[in-house]
Amino acid sequence: MLVALIIACEIGFWVLLAGGLALRYVAKMPRFGAAVLLCEPLLELALLVVTTLDLKNGGEPSWTHGLAALYIGYSVGYGHYTVQWLDRHAAHRFGGGPKPPGPTYGKARAVHEWKLWIRTLAGVAVALGLLQGAIWYVGDAADTGGLQAWQFAALRVLGIQAVIAATYTIWPRKPPAAQPQEEPAAAGRER
Template sequence: MLVMLIAACEIGFWVLLAGGLALRYLAGMPRLGAVVLLCEPLLELVLLVVSFVDLGNGGEPSWRHGLAAVYIGYTVGYGHYTVRWLDGHAAHRFAGGPKPPGTRYGRARAVHEWKLWARTLAGAAVAVGLLQAGIWYVGDAADTGGLQSWQFLALRVLGIHAVVAASYTIWPRKAPAGADAESGGDMAGTRR
C-alpha cells in the first residue's frame, strides 16, 4: 500500500502542477492556479503521516518506508525549484513573460550546479532525519537495517552530486564561439 501511495503522490504532484499552471496561464485564473500549486505539499504530509502510522501499527521497517522518506526529502529539496522553473517557462510560453535565464557554460554553470547540490543536501538531510526518526520510533522492536541502508544511499547520492558539481568548477564547460560564456541560452541541457 505504501508504494502505491508514493506513486499516487508522484502522479498527484504532476497533476496538481499541470492543473495549477493551466489555471494560471491557459484559463486566466492566476489566484486559483496558485492555490492549486500550494496544495502540493499536502501530498507529502499525507505520505509522511501514513508512513509513521504504518510503523506505529507494527509495520516492519522496510525499503518502502525508506523510499517514502527519500521521496519526501527530494520534494523538500527540489519541489519548489521544479514548480518555479516550470512556472517561468509556462509564463514565457503562454503569457509572454521573459525567457528564463540559462546557465550552460562557465562559472555560471558551476554556481548553478553548487546551488543544485545545496538542494540535494537539504533533501538528503530531510530524508536522513526522517529515517532516523523512524528508527527511533520503532526502537529495538524491529530490524531497522533497511532504513539505515536508505540513509547511506541518501549520503552516497549527496557525495556523487558533490563530485559532479566540483567537476563543473574544476573543468568548466566552454561556450561555443559566439555564445555568451556566462549564460549560454536556455536551460534545455541542464538537469532539473
Template sequence: MLVALIIACEVGFWVLLAGGLALRYLAGMPRLGAAVLLCEPLLELALLVVSFADLKNGGEPSWRHGLAAFYIGYTVGYGHYTVKWLDRHAAHRLAGGPKPPGTKYGKARAVHEWKLWTRTLAAAVVALGLLQAGIWYAGDAADTSGLQAWQFAALRVLGIQALIAATYSIWPRKAPAGAQADAGADEDAELAGTKR
C-alpha cells in the same frame, strides 16, 4: 499500501502542477492557479502521516518507508525549484513571457551546480532525519537495516552531486565562440533573478 500512496503522491504532484499552471496561464486565473500549487505540500504531509502510522501499527521497517523518506526529502529540496522552473517555462510558452535564463557555461554553471548540491543537501538532511526518526520509532526489536541502507544511499547521492558540481568548478565548460554574448546575458538574467 505505502507504495501505492507514494505513486499516488507522485501522480498527484504532477496533476496539481499541470492544473495550477493551466489555471494560471490558460484560464487566466493566476490566484486560483497559485492556490492549487500551494496544495502540493499536503501530499507529502499525508505520506508522512501514513508512513509513521504504518510503523505504529506494527509494520516492519522496509524499503517502502525509505522510499517515502526519499520522496519527502526530494520534495523539500527540489519541489519549489521544480515548480518555479516549470512556471517560468509555462509563462514563456503559454503567456508570451521572457525566455527563462540558462546557465550552460563557465563560472555561472559551476555556481548553478553548487546551488543544486545545496538542494540535494537539504533533501538528504530531511530524508536522513525521517529515516532516523523511523529507526528510533521502530525501536531496537525491529530490523531497521533497510532504513539504514537508505541513509547510506542518501549520503551516496549527496557525494555524487558534490562530485558533479566539483567537475564544473575544476573544468568549467567553455562557451562556443558565437554563444559568448548569450552566455553573458544569461548570467546577468540569472543574477537578477536571484536578487529578487
C-alpha cells in the same frame, strides 16, 4: 500499500502542477492556479502521516518506508525549485513572459551546480532525519537494516552531486563557439 501511495503522490504532484499552471496561464486565473500549486505540500504531508501510522500500527520497517523518506526529502529540496522552473517556462510559453535563461557556462554554471548541491543537502538532511526518527521509533523491536541502507543511499546521492558540482568547478563548461556569419553581398559575388 506505501509504494502505491508514493506513486500516487508523484502522479498527484504532476497533476496539481499541470493544473495549477494551466489555470494560471491558459485559463487566466492566476490566484486559483496559485492556490492549486500551494496544495502540493499536502501530498507529502499525507505520505508522512501514512508512513508514520504504518510504523505505529506495527508495520515492519522496509524499503518502502525508506523510499517514502527519500521522496519527502527530495520534495523538500527540489519541489519548490521544480515548480518555479516550470512556472517560468509556462509563463513564457502561455503567458507572454520573458524567455527563461538558457544554459549557463563557466563560473555561473559551477555556482548553479553548487546551489543544486545545497538543495540536495537539504533533501538528504530531511530524509536522514526521517529515517533516523523511524529507526528510533521502532527501536530494537524490528530490523532497521533496510532503513539504515537508505541512509547510506542518501549520503551516496549527496556525494555524487558534490562530484558533479566539483567537475563543473574544476573543468568549467565553455560556451559553444560562434559560427562566422557570411555577408549576403559577399555570398552573392562568389557565384
